[in-house]
Amino acid sequence: MKAAIIGITGYTGLELLRLMNKHPFLEIGGLYSHSYAEQNLDDVYFYLKNLVKDNQLIKEFDAKEIMADNDLVFFATPSGVSKDQAQIFLEANFPVIDLSGDYRLKGASEYEKWYKSSASHKDYLGKVNYQVADLAHLGTKSIKNSSYISNPGCYATATILALTPLVKEKLIDLSSIIVDGKSGLSGAGKKLTETSHYVTASENMTLYKVHEHQHIPEIIQYLKNWDNDLQALHFTTSLIPVKRGIFITAYAKVKKGVTESDLQQAFENIYAEKYFVRLQEQGRLPELRQVTASNFCDLGLSLNNDTGVVTVVAVIDNLVKGAAGQAIQNYNLWAGIDEKLGLEDIPLFP
Amino acid sequence: MKAAIIGITGYTGLELLRLMNKHPFLEIGGLYSHSYAEQNLDDVYFYLKNLVKDNQLIKEFDAKEIMADNDLVFFATPSGVSKDQAQIFLEANFPVIDLSGDYRLKGASEYEKWYKSSASHKDYLGKVNYQVADLAHLGTKSIKNSSYISNPGCYATATILALTPLVKEKLIDLSSIIVDGKSGLSGAGKKLTETSHYVTASENMTLYKVHEHQHIPEIIQYLKNWDNDLQALHFTTSLIPVKRGIFITAYAKVKKGVTESDLQQAFENIYAEKYFVRLQEQGRLPELRQVTASNFCDLGLSLNNDTGVVTVVAVIDNLVKGAAGQAIQNYNLWAGIDEKLGLEDIPLFP
Amino acid sequence: MKAAIIGITGYTGLELLRLMNKHPFLEIGGLYSHSYAEQNLDDVYFYLKNLVKDNQLIKEFDAKEIMADNDLVFFATPSGVSKDQAQIFLEANFPVIDLSGDYRLKGASEYEKWYKSSASHKDYLGKVNYQVADLAHLGTKSIKNSSYISNPGCYATATILALTPLVKEKLIDLSSIIVDGKSGLSGAGKKLTETSHYVTASENMTLYKVHEHQHIPEIIQYLKNWDNDLQALHFTTSLIPVKRGIFITAYAKVKKGVTESDLQQAFENIYAEKYFVRLQEQGRLPELRQVTASNFCDLGLSLNNDTGVVTVVAVIDNLVKGAAGQAIQNYNLWAGIDEKLGLEDIPLFP
Amino acid sequence: MKAAIIGITGYTGLELLRLMNKHPFLEIGGLYSHSYAEQNLDDVYFYLKNLVKDNQLIKEFDAKEIMADNDLVFFATPSGVSKDQAQIFLEANFPVIDLSGDYRLKGASEYEKWYKSSASHKDYLGKVNYQVADLAHLGTKSIKNSSYISNPGCYATATILALTPLVKEKLIDLSSIIVDGKSGLSGAGKKLTETSHYVTASENMTLYKVHEHQHIPEIIQYLKNWDNDLQALHFTTSLIPVKRGIFITAYAKVKKGVTESDLQQAFENIYAEKYFVRLQEQGRLPELRQVTASNFCDLGLSLNNDTGVVTVVAVIDNLVKGAAGQAIQNYNLWAGIDEKLGLEDIPLFP
The missing domain is CATH 3.30.360.10 (Dihydrodipicolinate Reductase; domain 2)
Incomplete structure (x- = not known):
């Protein structure tokens, strides 16, 4: 499956890329960032040289293009971005894993109290599945039938x-x-x-x-x-x-x-x-x-x-269990494949 | 007043030296350490070059010499040292400020429970004045009439x-x-x-x-x-x-x-x-x-x-408020001089 | 191929383990350490829990056992160990990749001058192939026909x-x-x-x-x-x-x-x-x-x-290019497989 | 003597304050900063509480006020500030110690090449005395008759x-x-x-x-x-x-x-x-x-x-020998007093 990353140049976006690189079934699709749009990824980040495709362009967000070219999208954006940008995916039931806080709270007023900003519409909030991957087996809400997974905060x-x-x-x-x-x-x-x-x-x-x-x-x-x-x-x-x-x-x-x-x-x-x-x-x-x-x-x-x-x-x-790693794990659970795929690295020690 | 430091080569011993150097009335007397005995202080610690007397010898502990040559002694030793070495000072009512934990607990059985080692004799423990310098004004026990002050842990x-x-x-x-x-x-x-x-x-x-x-x-x-x-x-x-x-x-x-x-x-x-x-x-x-x-x-x-x-x-x-600084402050309180003496430095920032 | 690691509990030994875990063809064989012999690996290093076999025992060095049970051995030992322990492998032409400095210098007198210790026998030194993996293509000495590869220092x-x-x-x-x-x-x-x-x-x-x-x-x-x-x-x-x-x-x-x-x-x-x-x-x-x-x-x-x-x-x-990573890369070159195998991770960034 | 500090809220300005606090003859005069003007120093920097006068106001730069109220001024400003602001002091022969780079180079064209910005006027540049305090005894230029001392870079x-x-x-x-x-x-x-x-x-x-x-x-x-x-x-x-x-x-x-x-x-x-x-x-x-x-x-x-x-x-x-400490030492040399005044602290160790 091809996955787009929105917010590729933040820490969690880059960490998603690092982990997807190890995943047997997830393929890196479109990479999106407002601040670095129209630049090549490995020009901005030399450390990725030889590890990503040459001339992989960072692009300006475009929901339709994303849905046309990818099977899935990860939002690795700061608070306040996906509540607007993700609505079109919610309407289309296009699979999203959202690492930001925008859809974590069920109640709009709760969001507004804690995030000090207006929430997304309650119809959208109602479609979201908040998943703590390591507790998915306790079954508060099945992950498989969701198209919008909200990934917990670190x-x-x-x-x-x-x-x-x-x-x-x-x-x-x-x-x-x-x-x-x-x-x-x-x-x-x-x-x-x-x-x-x-x-x-x-x-x-x-x-x-x-x-x-x-x-x-x-x-x-x-x-x-x-x-x-x-x-x-x-x-x-x-x-x-x-x-x-x-x-x-x-x-x-x-x-x-x-x-x-x-x-x-x-x-x-x-x-x-x-x-x-x-x-x-x-x-x-x-x-x-x-x-x-x-x-x-x-x-x-x-x-x-x-x-x-x-x-x-x-x-x-x-950045891993608290963000990109759990997002991949949630993807694995959602896709019905082994939750360990792409995530079996030994910790960096020492 | 001349003060000896026992345990000069530990972190708190060196910190006492650093602070005493700024004190208008405290003079550095004998410096004692078992591990570095018979070496010159600034040979062991080049960073003290030009700041302490040339050829200031580190010496092996000798209670009588200390009492003969100094007006006061600081114990900056690890747990388990002063409970034995300080007894002669306690008997002589020679002024001691003890930065170690050996005399902090009034009850011998408490000491033995927490330090997993035998305590000093209860007659000695009874003579000790535990002083939190910044709460001395609340007057749980007057510091001025004590000869043995136990300095709190960090x-x-x-x-x-x-x-x-x-x-x-x-x-x-x-x-x-x-x-x-x-x-x-x-x-x-x-x-x-x-x-x-x-x-x-x-x-x-x-x-x-x-x-x-x-x-x-x-x-x-x-x-x-x-x-x-x-x-x-x-x-x-x-x-x-x-x-x-x-x-x-x-x-x-x-x-x-x-x-x-x-x-x-x-x-x-x-x-x-x-x-x-x-x-x-x-x-x-x-x-x-x-x-x-x-x-x-x-x-x-x-x-x-x-x-x-x-x-x-x-x-x-x-190392300062939690050890050597509070010890100097306790000295100032004990000596009846301004508690700030030697301790008025601006924090190191940034 | 099954590979033993001698010196598993040092930093480079553990790093070898971390990297071999990602390798498609290298399998972890016997793990050897004098200081931790007879303990289970994941008891000593909890961070390896779930990542290595349960009850994988750390063992005392035993050259014959190693040769019987493994196809290859990595020495991740401090200076002075492999010069003795590796001789039996050299005699048997059993494949060794040595990460230590013991066989890097061709001249025994050079070794003795710089390492301040006696060198291995010159017959053994003569059989060794010192390989800078990224310069192997310049062909100073073919890696494929060697059985003893000396891995460069960091x-x-x-x-x-x-x-x-x-x-x-x-x-x-x-x-x-x-x-x-x-x-x-x-x-x-x-x-x-x-x-x-x-x-x-x-x-x-x-x-x-x-x-x-x-x-x-x-x-x-x-x-x-x-x-x-x-x-x-x-x-x-x-x-x-x-x-x-x-x-x-x-x-x-x-x-x-x-x-x-x-x-x-x-x-x-x-x-x-x-x-x-x-x-x-x-x-x-x-x-x-x-x-x-x-x-x-x-x-x-x-x-x-x-x-x-x-x-x-x-x-x-x-620990990677300067030790365990280059050792794996040298293994890949020696085995005639893609030098990248097991080593394609994106750097940890940030 | 009363000394003003221009650029009090930068690292070197704050370090000057820390050191002047220990100096027997230097008194802190006016404190100037554009970004924090009209705020109290210890409101901006709580770590200075109890150590500087209450309600010590940070002020907007005013050359006449500085000369009226102080005997000396330290510039602790970034490149490009003193080349303009210091001219009035140069004209008045009012004592300045400049920690910035603006007057370090004798040649205007050198300045322009390396600082990529126009230099101060050559008449001003000619009046400046660049002093490496610890080499003042070699006598390239006497410090005592200067009114404008340029302090070397770190x-x-x-x-x-x-x-x-x-x-x-x-x-x-x-x-x-x-x-x-x-x-x-x-x-x-x-x-x-x-x-x-x-x-x-x-x-x-x-x-x-x-x-x-x-x-x-x-x-x-x-x-x-x-x-x-x-x-x-x-x-x-x-x-x-x-x-x-x-x-x-x-x-x-x-x-x-x-x-x-x-x-x-x-x-x-x-x-x-x-x-x-x-x-x-x-x-x-x-x-x-x-x-x-x-x-x-x-x-x-x-x-x-x-x-x-x-x-x-x-x-x-x-920040000390490379900036504020050397500036105080240069002040001591300029004032004809012991170069060590205010600078005799033991290094912070450990």
């Missing part, structure tokens, strides 16, 4: 994978959940800001968007599948001086009588058969680098008997 | 400064406190381990010593001054790829009716007059680099009305 | 690729060559030293092994293929705070009348058809990250008409 | 200190000099560019402005004081992933018969009495971090007898 992916076993099996006090999230700089995108300047970011750590991160509502919306009593989530986001990676530390009070083994068992119940979610042995926690450049989410937990609080650590590569 | 300093206003003014549910601490690599000392190898630590983050960090009991012990109901503390420690710095994110449920202004006011009540604790405006949080190489602890807080949880961020330089 | 690879066109086409004054090499920390291996401690290496740069780097003689030995007048080489090596990568800046006076176009043409003559050597356009120089995690060597040059000096920049990933 | 400072002994004592072949310079990111200033984005700069190295760096002509101009035969200089500049620091590796062929001891002696002849230039023992080379946050330039050299090439390494902190 923080949301790691947080949902860390909390689902606890919430679903009702092992914790919902009002006690605290999520302390840390992200590398690529999570903030290519935009040039004082925050992303090397001199600012190196030897530094910053907490940002306190209580306002736009991934909060999609986490709550998803977890309500397992327990509708969940109303709010205390979730903070920080920048740490790494290029890639999300490190989630989630805390919650366990219910009376719950043991560490119970917790471990809850994770095993859900993830034992999942290739891309690797559960550490009881009491051991993952480190960030063990998933770099891979599609894995590694999880570990530890219960503190003095405080009754469980600590869950989840690590992912924000 | 994580403990930042955590205690972040939590004291909340605990003292009874604004939070004690059982809900979660502290997510992050430290730079110098916090783990000079020891060569796989964890501290550049290739491991760079582009990585790790959570370590889960529920077992030896700073937990000193935090609880101190906070019980303000509310004896505090029994346990959920406290995690992580390594982030920076050289210096501790970034504490503390969370707690506020009591019913408590507003963000109440919280901010509680911090102002305690810190408004404190030079070294800088409180951000309501709703703004500090970043790590704004205290690098300085003795400041910067604090900020934010209340999430959806979750009822307050987030407090505290940042310090672990 | 600095040597980048330097030889940067200098060969200049030396071979006699465009420069040989006595004027200066090579300023910089390496990331993984180049120094897993060994724990003060130099490799994060606190030492971060925000630092160091020049080390001045005039004594053991890659100097293999560069000279190789370049003498093109001009026997080359007697010495001024070559310095530095550590920069990155995990992976070698950045070579080579300088030389060009002969009278030589233009930048002549120089560019010389590089094109040699590399135009080479997939893994990518030549930048005239006057443009590569940056380090454009080859990360890939088998490319990117080259650029610039002639300064005021000084008559050409600057050539070569960048490689030291 | 690369130029380290390179001139590395090469002066060799050129002055005619120990090397002038046409063989190669300087390979590396700089941290703060050297490129606060400007937001793709190059300075954390994701670009981290785990990367880049060679930039090949043969075009604007510090080249000031190095040549200065070195011609010692040997007028010097016509050109091969000088490359690279970015390495550190915040602060310049690491210069300079190479040159020594003349026949010159020994390493001769070279070492030449350096001692010039620097033995200089506090801020620290010469390593023969054969030992400095590392970058040993001067961080200090005004030192550390030097080391090594002669390779096989190639006849001497390698000289010079390390400085680009």
